[in-house]
Amino acid sequence: MDNMKPWQTALLGGQMLFVAFGALVLVPILTGLDPAVALFTAGVGTLIFQVVTKRQVPVFLASSFAFIAPIIYGTQTWGIAATMSGLVAAGVLYMVLSALIAWRGQGFIHRILPPVVVGPVIMVIGLGLAPVAVHMAMGKTGDGAVQLVDQGQALIVAAISLFVTIGVSVFAKGLFRLLPILSGIIAGYGAAMAFGMVDFKAVQDAAWFVVPNFTAPEWNWQAVLYILPIAIAPAVEHIGDVTAISAVANKDYLKKPGLHRTMLGDGLATSAAAMVGGPPNTTYSEVSGAVALTKAFNPVIMTWAAVFAIVLSFCGKLGAMLSTIPVPVMGGILILLFGTIAAIGMNTLVKAQVDVTVPRNMVIVAVTLVFGIGGMALQVGDLMLKGIGLAAIAAIILNLVLPKHLGE
Numbered sequence: 001m002d003n004m005k006p007w008q009t010a011l012l013g014g015q016m017l018f019v020a021f022g023a024l025v026l027v028p029i030l031t032g033l034d035p036a037v038a039l040f041t042a043g044v045g046t047l048i049f050q051v052v053t054k055r056q057v058p059v060f061l062a063s064s065f066a067f068i069a070p071i072i073y074g075t076q077t078w079g080i081a082a083t084m085s086g087l088v089a090a091g092v093l094y095m096v097l098s099a100l101i102a103w104r105g106q107g108f109i110h111r112i113l114p115p116v117v118v119g120p121v122i123m124v125i126g127l128g129l130a131p132v133a134v135h136m137a138m139g140k141t142g143d144g145a146v147q148l149v150d151q152g153q154a155l156i157v158a159a160i161s162l163f164v165t166i167g168v169s170v171f172a173k174g175l176f177r178l179l180p181i182l183s184g185i186i187a188g189y190g191a192a193m194a195f196g197m198v199d200f201k202a203v204q205d206a207a208w209f210v211v212p213n214f215t216a217p218e219w220n221w222q223a224v225l226y227i228l229p230i231a232i233a234p235a236v237e238h239i240g241d242v243t244a245i246s247a248v249a250n251k252d253y254l255k256k257p258g259l260h261r262t263m264l265g266d267g268l269a270t271s272a273a274a275m276v277g278g279p280p281n282t283t284y285s286e287v288s289g290a291v292a293l294t295k296a297f298n299p300v301i302m303t304w305a306a307v308f309a310i311v312l313s314f315c316g317k318l319g320a321m322l323s324t325i326p327v328p329v330m331g332g333i334l335i336l337l338f339g340t341i342a343a344i345g346m347n348t349l350v351k352a353q354v355d356v357t358v359p360r361n362m363v364i365v366a367v368t369l370v371f372g373i374g375g376m377a378l379q380v381g382d383l384m385l386k387g388i389g390l391a392a393i394a395a396i397i398l399n400l401v402l403p404k405h406l407g408e
Contacts, residue, residue: 004395012296013304017312020062020284020305022182025322025339027063027279030330031071033080034277036212036319038063041278043309045269046302049281052265053257055299058291060306062271063283065341066234067124069129070227070388071279073141077222081279084217086227087274093231094238094267101387102260106239113236116351117395121233122345122373122393124237126338133338137162153195155329161188173264188329197326203317215277223226240267241283241353248288249297275279342363360402368395 021041028038042062049061067087074083100108135144139154148154165184168177176183192198239254242262246253252264269281287305291297312318349356349365356362370376372391 005186006307007135009079009298010304012301013306014308016060016287016291016296016301016305017308019179020060020287020361022179023065024062024309025329026181026185026333027065027068027071029322029325030068030334031139031279032075033071033279034213034215034319035322036313036315037214037276038273039309040212040313041269041273041276042281043313045273045281045304046119046309047305049262049265050303050306051270053253053261055303056257057242057253058249058302059241059283060287060296060302061266061281062284062309063279064234065337066125066282067227067230068337069125070230072129072132073387074223075224076143078220079218080215080224081218082157082220083227084215084274084277084380085219086223087280088217088229088271089228090280091267091271091274093228093270094235094263094270098260098264098267101263102258106254109236111327112194112396113232114399114402115348116354116361116364117241117258117343117368117392118233118236119348119352119354120368121230121372121388121392121395122237123342123347124345124369124388125230125233126341126345127373128388130338131335132167133331137335138331139328141327148327149195149197153197154326154331157188157191157195157197157326158328158332160191161185161329162335164188165333165336172233173231176207181337185325185329189325190330192326192329197328198324200324202323203320203407206316206320207316209314210319212319213277214314217274217277222324226386229389229396231280232392232396234280235263235367238263238283241288245283245288245291246336248291251273255378283317299323300382360404363402364398367398368392 008063010203022043024038027033028035042060046059046290049057049059064344067090070086071083072084097109130145132142136153137158139149140147141152160330164187166178168183169180172180189198192247239259241261250307266283273279273281354361356365368391370389371394375387376390378390
């Protein structure tokens with residue numbers, strides 16, 4: 001596959017973007033950001049990552065699911081521009097971790113952020129906005145305040161969207177199995193059209209070529225302090241992603257180009273995305289799966305995928321089409337998505353064999369879950385920490401303060 005002609009690598013690059021597309025645009029659709037900006041920043045972020053890692057790692061960077069809940073809360077509380085300042089800071093945190101890894105090695109991350117901390121934080125990220133998924137599946141706004149479409153019809157559409165996604169992820173074969181979210185959206189969208197929920201006027205009125213709705217960040221300490229602790233979990237998850245693609249390609253990317261370079265690339269891509277109003281970037285497991293399936297390990301393929309994403313971001317009719325997706329379609333997807341994130345957090349504890357009956361571990365997990373899901377808040381002057389961010393900080397402090405032998 002290393003001796004492919006340019007048109008062949010371009011074709012595979014288009015396929016990789018197609019694999020990532022459903023999840024890529026889902027994050028901005030759910031959070032109120034511009035899908036066109038997400039496409040643009042996914043492309044630019046991937047190119048930045050390739051430069052930093054010397055084009056050695058075959059990954060595609062795009063919208064991170066771990067930030068869906070904090071972006072929704074942030075945009076509702078402080079607005080998009082202020083939330084972007086928190087996301088820029090998240091990228092800077094990755095850069096700091098990259099420098100520490102280059103200096104001390106990657107072992108210190110596992111000491112400060114062991115599975116007993118990371119696991120429950122990931123669970124909180126998934127479960128913190130579970131009511132939003134339920135409200136949307138019932139045809140309401142995310143906060144449940146307004147009924148947008150008939151509840152009975154909404155539940156049918158959401159159920160179709162949900163069960164098709166489940167069916168494809170469990171029973172599908174080959175490349176089709178990598179497209180569960182896209183399949184669920186298509187099926188739910190078809191059902192919504194049958195109920196008359198879809199209005200194509202916006203698509204008809206949209207121009208073919210438009211500039212994405214870029215948004216510059218506005219500094220906001222509250223948004224920064226809220227999002228920074230949340231960024232810890234996906235930063236640690238980055239190590240797992242790089243390890244996974246290393247296994248797929250049969251190369252140790254943790255050593256060459258090195259975890260410090262991949263973390264730096266991820267951080268620069270995330271900050272660059274937030275500088276123009278895009279969601280944070282992360283390596284996509286869907287694309288890694290497609291790489292394993294096709295044995296296409298040439299990083300040039302990801303260059304083509306990135307270029308296609310940038311070009312597609314300037315298509316106005318695509319953005320208008322995505323905006324026509326009804327709320328219950330997304331609600332059905334979110335039920336599975338938020339639950340899956342929570343399950344990943346649980347699996348983090350299980351794989352590491354964390355015994356939650358040990359008092360020390362029980363305290364960390366219990367406090368983190370209740371703080372995060374319950375919405376515990378701590379205000380000092382004009383600054384407020386609450387929910388996921390406060391839960392992450394509490395987990396880190398408890399892990400550092402409580403004696404290792406407690407209750408063992």
